[in-house]
Amino acid sequence: MNTNRPTWTKPWSYKEGILISLSLLFLGIGLEYLSNGIGTDNLLIYPNNLYMGIILVSLILFLSIIGRRWTITEWLQSTSAAICSIGLLLFVSLLMGLTLQYDDGADEIVKMLGLSHILTSWQYLLANLLILLSLGLTTVKSIWNFKWNKLGFTISHLGLWIVIFGGNFGSIQLERLQVKLIEGEISNIATDNLGKPITELPFAIKLNDFILEEYNPKIALVYNDAGIMFKDETSSVVIAELGNYGTISKWNIEVLEYIYSSAKAGNRYYQINEPGAAPSARIRATNLAGNSVEGWLHCGSFNRQYESLKLDDEYSAIMLFPEPKEYISKIEILSTERPPESTSLEVNKPYYIDGWKLYQMGYDYELGRWSNTSIIEVIRDPWLGIVYAGIFMMLAGAVFMFWVGSKKKVKHNN
Amino acid sequence: MEWINFPMYTSFILIIWVLGLLFVTINSKQRFNSTTGNLLLIIGVLMLIALLSVLWINLERPPLRTLGETRLWYSIFLSVVGLIFYWRWKYKWFLAVSFSMSGLFIILNIIYPENFNKSLMPALHSGWFVPHVVVYIISYALLSASSIVAVKQLYDTYVKGKSSSNAISLADNLVYLGFSFLTMGLLFGALWAKEAWGHYWTWDPKETWAFLTWSVYLIYIHGRIKDSLKENTAMWVLAFGFIILLICWFGVNYLPSTANSVHTYSKT
Numbered sequence: 168m169n170t171n172r173p174t175w176t177k178p179w180s181y182k183e184g185i186l187i188s189l190s191l192l193f194l195g196i197g198l199e200y201l202s203n204g205i206g207t208d209n210l211l212i213y214p215n216n217l218y219m220g221i222i223l224v225s226l227i228l229f230l231s232i233i234g235r236r237w238t239i240t241e242w243l244q245s246t247s248a249a250i251c252s253i254g255l256l257l258f259v260s261l262l263m264g265l266t267l268q269y270d271d272g273a274d275e276i277v278k279m280l281g282l283s284h285i286l287t288s289w290q291y292l293l294a295n296l297l298i299l300l301s302l303g304l305t306t307v308k309s310i311w312n313f314k315w316n317k318l319g320f321t322i323s324h325l326g327l328w329i330v331i332f333g334g335n336f337g338s339i340q341l342e343r344l345q346v347k348l349i350e351g352e353i354s355n356i357a358t359d360n361l362g363k364p365i366t367e368l369p370f371a372i373k374l375n376d377f378i379l380e381e382y383n384p385k386i387a388l389v390y391n392d393a394g395i396m397f398k399d400e401t402s403s404v405v406i407a408e409l410g411n412y413g414t415i416s417k418w419n420i421e422v423l424e425y426i427y428s429s430a431k432a433g434n435r436y437y438q439i440n441e442p443g444a445a446p447s448a449r450i451r452a453t454n455l456a457g458n459s460v461e462g463w464l465h466c467g468s469f470n471r472q473y474e475s476l477k478l479d480d481e482y483s484a485i486m487l488f489p490e491p492k493e494y495i496s497k498i499e500i501l502s503t504e505r506p507p508e509s510t511s512l513e514v515n516k517p518y519y520i521d522g523w524k525l526y527q528m529g530y531d532y533e534l535g536r537w538s539n540t541s542i543i544e545v546i547r548d549p550w551l552g553i554v555y556a557g558i559f560m561m562l563a564g565a566v567f568m569f570w571v572g573s574k575k576k577v578k579h580n581n
Numbered sequence: 582m583e584w585i586n587f588p589m590y591t592s593f594i595l596i597i598w599v600l601g602l603l604f605v606t607i608n609s610k611q612r613f614n615s616t617t618g619n620l621l622l623i624i625g626v627l628m629l630i631a632l633l634s635v636l637w638i639n640l641e642r643p644p645l646r647t648l649g650e651t652r653l654w655y656s657i658f659l660s661v662v663g664l665i666f667y668w669r670w671k672y673k674w675f676l677a678v679s680f681s682m683s684g685l686f687i688i689l690n691i692i693y694p695e696n697f698n699k700s701l702m703p704a705l706h707s708g709w710f711v712p713h714v715v716v717y718i719i720s721y722a723l724l725s726a727s728s729i730v731a732v733k734q735l736y737d738t739y740v741k742g743k744s745s746s747n748a749i750s751l752a753d754n755l756v757y758l759g760f761s762f763l764t765m766g767l768l769f770g771a772l773w774a775k776e777a778w779g780h781y782w783t784w785d786p787k788e789t790w791a792f793l794t795w796s797v798y799l800i801y802i803h804g805r806i807k808d809s810l811k812e813n814t815a816m817w818v819l820a821f822g823f824i825i826l827l828i829c830w831f832g833v834n835y836l837p838s839t840a841n842s843v844h845t846y847s848k849t
Contacts, residue, residue, distance in 0.1 A: 246809040250800050257796040264789040267837055286784060334782055343779060382700040490700050514703035515777045526779050546779045554781065558768050565764035572757025 179242035184251030191297055192255060195290025199281035204270075206287040216336040223296070223332075227303040231311070244308055248301045256294040259285060295335055302328045319571070323564020329557030337550030344546075345528065348374035350539040353501065357545055368545060369521055370502035375509075377496050379536040381489035383407050384446050384466050386422070388415050388482045389475070397482065407448045407464075407486060417454050418478060423461070424449040430471070436463055442537045443470035446489060452478050469533050488535075496527055496541040512543065523547050588691045590632060595684050597625040598660075602680060606673055619664075622680065626660050629687075633657065642701045645714040648831065649693065652686045654715065658722035659683040662755075666726065670751050678729045709773035717766035721826065723759030724798065727752045728823035731816040738813060749812055752819060753805055760798045767795055786836060790829035797822035 174182050199206060230240045242248050263285035267273070273283035281288030306324045309317060344357035344365055355371035358364050385404040388397040397416055405413035405420045412421040429436040429447040436447040445468040453459040460478050466486040467473030475485045495513040500520055510518050512527040519525075524546045531538035604618030633653055636644045644650040663679030666672075730752040737744040770791070771781040782788060801818045804810030810818065828836075 246803045246806050249803045250809070253796050253800050253803070257793060257800070260789060260793055260796070263784070264786065264793055265836065268784075338780070338782075341780065491703060492700070493703055493706065515707040517776060517779075524779070544779055548780075551775075551781075558771060558781075561764060562768050565761040565768070568757055568764070569761035572754060572761060 177238045177241075178245070179238055180245070180247045181251070183242065184247045188251045188255040188297070191293040192258070192290055195259075195288065195293045196280055198289040200279050202289070204275075204279040204281060204284075206281050206284055207289060207292050208284075208287045211287065211292075211336065211339055213340050216339045219336060220332065223299055223303070227300065227307060230304060231307045240304060243301045243304045249305070252294070252298040252301045256291075256298055259288075259290050259294045263291075295331060299328060299331060302331070319564050319567025322560045323567065326557045326560025326562075326564060330554055330561060333550045333554035333557060337553060338548065340549050342547040343544065346372060346543045346545055348372060348496065348498070348541045348543060350374050350377060368523070370500050370523075372525075372543065373499040373501060374541055375497040375499060377494070377530060377538055377541045379494040379530065379538065380492045381536060382492050383425070383427075384489040385487045386415075386420055386448065386450065386464060387485055387487055388418065388478070389485055391477070391481060391483055404487070407446060416482065418482065418484075419453045420484065421451045421453075422448050423451055429465070431463075431465065431474070434463075436465060443468045445471055446486065447474070448486060450476065450484060452476070452484055454479070468535065469537070491535075494527060494530060494541075496543065498525075498543070500525075522549075587632075590628070591687050591691060594625045594628050595687060597621050597628075598680055598684060601625065602677055605676065622660070622664060626657065626664070629653070629657050629660070643711050643714075645710065646701060646705065649690050651714065651718060651830075652690055654718045655722055656683040656686045656690075658719050659686070659725065662722045662726050666751065666755065670747075670754075672748070672751065674733060675726070675729060675751070678733075679726050682725065682729070704777045707773060707777060709769055709776070713766060713769040713773055716762050716769060720759045720762030720766055721830065723755050723762065724826060725823060727755035727759060728819055730755065731819035731823075734816045735813070735820065738816075744812075746812070749815075752816075756798060756801055756819070760795075760802060763795055763798065767791055787829065787833050790825065790833050794822065794826045794829045797825050 172180075174186070230237070230243070234240045262282055266277070266282055266285075268283060268285065270278055270283050277283050281290060285291050302324060306321065306328055309321045309324065313321065345360060345362075346354055346357055346368070347362070348354055351374070353371050353373040355368045356364050357366050357368050384407050386407050387404050389395060390397060399416065405411060405415060405422070407422055407425050409422060409425045412419065414420070425446070425448045426436055426438050427446050428438065428440055428444040430439040430441070430444050431437075431447075435449070445466050447463055447465040449461070449463050451459060451461045458479075460476065462476040463474055464476055464484060464486040465471065465474040466488050473485070475483045477483045493513060495511050497511050498509070500508045500510070500518075502521075508520070512518055512525055514527050517524045517526045526544040526546065527541070528544040529542040531540045534540075598621070601618045601621030604614045604621060606618075608614050633644060636650070636653070644653065659679050660683040663676050663683065666679075667676035730748050734744045734748055734752070770788075774783070775781040797818060801815055801822060804815045804818060
């Protein structure tokens with residue numbers, strides 16, 4: 168880096184880069200202020216994202232062809248531009264990483280400067296445009312001067328460009344809706360996350376069955392007076408399972424009986440299968456002094472009272488609600504254009520149909536495993552294929568980098 | 582956790598490592614010392630791997646959910662990185678510091694044992710779980726090793742007045758490998774997120790910090806092209822990158838921006 172070179176004379180380097188980045192940052196914050204903290208919310212909508220893409224690609228091609236010897240083009244293709252543009256986006260994202268991103272409840276000035284909605288702020292948009300410009304020009308240059316030994320460079324840069332553009336401006340067209348299903352009923356109404364109907368889907372979904380599997384519940388201690396759970400770094404729960412034992416605080420807990428689906432009759436619990444019949448366990452708790460307490464615990468449900476066991480003046484033992492292990496909706500997809508399709512939806516296993524992905528999202532949490540409602544999320548993202556192409560190019564680039572990194576020359580003095 | 586006496590077992594590993602390091606550093610010209618040292622270090626690493634395997638079998642799920650469990654993986658990878666790069670680059674200080682850091686994470690696990698909890702929420706039941714986290718921890722091990730080089734270089738420059746340009750090649754080596762794993766971890770995470778939560782990137786605080794970490798190392802890599810950044814500046818970038826990495830790994834849960842993160846599995 169030649170530090171004696173006057174600023175703004177060819178070739179530009181870090182001095183100009185820092186000035187450009189700072190100007191864009193302040194320009195962004197200024198625009199944000201002038202827009203009364205509304206940001207780019209109204210600008211970044213379909214089809215503006217497409218226009219922006221066309222303009223950006225045209226500008227990159229224009230600078231690559233007509234303006235390829237211009238000082239600014241050469242700078243945008245340099246490592247100093249790469250570093251300054253990444254640095255600008257890094258700084259803007261750092262603000263996002265440090266502050267709560269909700270406009271509601273944010274200070275007026277924080278909102279006016281776009282700090283409570285960085286993703287839709289002008290500074291974020293400008294930082295991304297600078298990166299896309301610099302990265303785009305570098306990519307085009309490396310495509311035109313293509314060399315096989317720089318394949319990793321070309322595809323990782325192209326992939327990143329696609330991911331940044333698609334992820335920021337393509338995903339504007341993402342549609343994320345919900346369908347509430349009730350066992351035995353059919354629905355094709357998609358709502359927003361507040362339940363407001365938005366659209367009718369091109370297919371209807373029938374919920375045949377909702378199944379929820381649970382882990383065994385945990386046994387814990389609570390302080391009698393404060394009502395809060397005793398927590399310790401070493402052990403603070405014992406899993407309710409026949410024969411299981413463990414120590415919480417100064418109490419040894421032993422599970423003598425465990426019933427997954429139970430109800431109380433008289434002074435004990437019995438196996439019973441009916442809605443709301445929750446787990447129970449008979450435990451023996453023994454403390455260091457040899458005092459022993461025996462009794463039943465029941466975690467309760469939407470229609471059953473829970474039962475705890477008082478151990479001494481300080482603690483009582485309780486049973487926590489069981490945590491869900493898996494929940495599955497057995498559904499049938501009905502459409503006029505195809506025969507009905509039956510499938511099981513579960514978390515991490517979405518189902519694809521006609522451009523929509525169906526996700527198992529939720530259920531009636533109060534009813535738990537007796538829920539006959541299932542919430543399905545339906546998502547359409549026309550840019551997904553494009554972004555995935557970019558992601559796989561970046562992955563290929565990462566493999567290339569692994570190759571280069573492991574072959575990096577060892578320079579030894581001896 | 583009843584199946585193993587964690588403090589006893591791991592303290593034994595720490596003792597073996599200390600002995601191994603002593604053999605390697607003291608009078609290592611003697612073939613016997615160097616072989617014994619290396620052997621002791623390897624035995625310690627194998628014992629850690631055995632511990633992890635037992636944990637995996639007993640928990641009936643991959644031991645990757647809590648910070649304590651990821652620290653164990655990290656200790657293993659960091660010690661393996663320490664050994665491999667020592668064999669290749671012959672820097673004893675590098676071996677010593679990477680094993681000390683690895684040991685520090687074991688000590689942290691002894692002081693702050695976790696509730697070893699068998700349950701795993703449905704979103705974590707996925708084929709992506711193991712590759713995503715393991716690739717990330719390998720990358721964290723490599724990148725923290727690179728920050729060891731950075732700190733040593735900065736110390737040599739400012740305190741001793743001269744630094745070695747060979748060591749910077751070691752840092753480059755570590756960062757290239759670490760960054761390639763970091764990129765894979767990030768993108769595996771994105772692909773998984775699409776399956777589990779419906780979108781590949783939602784700027785969840787953990788994702789934001791993962792992006793920040795990725796960006797800092799991206800700056801370092803660009804800065805090293807034709808010495809675009811001065812060596813010293815590059816070393817500062819590396820040191821700064823490690824702070825961001827640590828915030829991403831441990832600190833995110835404590836930041837005000839983390840009100841509704843999907844990445845906090847171990848708060849209960």
